[in-house]
Amino acid sequence: MKLLKKNAIILLVAFVAIQFFRPSQNTSHGNHAKLFISETNPSQDVKVLLEQTCYDCHSNNTNYPWYNNVAPVSFWMANHVKDGKKHLNFSEWESYSTKKKDHKLEEVIETLEEGKMPLKEYTWTHEKAKLTEKEKKLVIAWAKRSRALYQLKNLQL
Numbered sequence: 001m002k003l004l005k006k007n008a009i010i011l012l013v014a015f016v017a018i019q020f021f022r023p024s025q026n027t028s029h030g031n032h033a034k035l036f037i038s039e040t041n042p043s044q045d046v047k048v049l050l051e052q053t054c055y056d057c058h059s060n061n062t063n064y065p066w067y068n069n070v071a072p073v074s075f076w077m078a079n080h081v082k083d084g085k086k087h088l089n090f091s092e093w094e095s096y097s098t099k100k101k102d103h104k105l106e107e108v109i110e111t112l113e114e115g116k117m118p119l120k121e122y123t124w125t126h127e128k129a130k131l132t133e134k135e136k137k138l139v140i141a142w143a144k145r146s147r148a149l150y151q152l153k154n155l156q157l
């Protein structure tokens with residue numbers, strides 16, 4: 001019993017101490033995915049879906065929930081954002097070649113079809129990010145159309 005109490009106190013102290021450490025936040029102002037939007041030209045519906053379900057981890061702007069102020073959630077989230085952006089970043093679309101853009105959209109289609117994205121842990125807390133079959137189809141159709149445009153562009157180069 002005594003040991004249990006001691007452990008609880010150690011845990012509590014560690015929890016309080018870790019609150020003093022904050023990972024840097026991923027936030028941008030203004031139109032951070034401008035080129036991506038102008039090139040792929042999503043409908044308003046698709047644009048909102050991407051913003052609500054993918055941008056938090058795949059753009060330079062994350063909308064943080066209040067509990068992100070609490071460590072270790074903040075660290076967990078920062079890691080996902082870092083890792084997610086490394087694989088795909090809509091805010092840095094201009095740094096991708098036409099071929100890479102096409103390939104990234106191919107991956108978007110695959111991850112949606114396989115139900116891998118958005119990450120499950122994320123949809124537990126982001127009810128809006130759960131895509132319905134209809135919404136998935138809309139996003140996939142937009143991605144396919146954009147792929148066709150990039151493939152055409154690639155042929156012309």
Ligand code: HEC
Pocket residue numbers: 050053054055056057058080081083084087088104107108111112117118119122
């Ligand atoms: C909570 C953060 C998070 C959200 C939200 C999220 N992703 Fe991801 N995504 C990741 C992480 C982390 C990776 C890299 C590791 C992995 O593949 O699991 C990734 C990888 C990817 C990849 C690359 C896969 C590959 O094979 O390299 C694609 C494409 C992708 N995500 C698309 C999406 C799309 C589309 C959405 C929205 C419908 C979305 N993601 C939402 C975190 C997220």
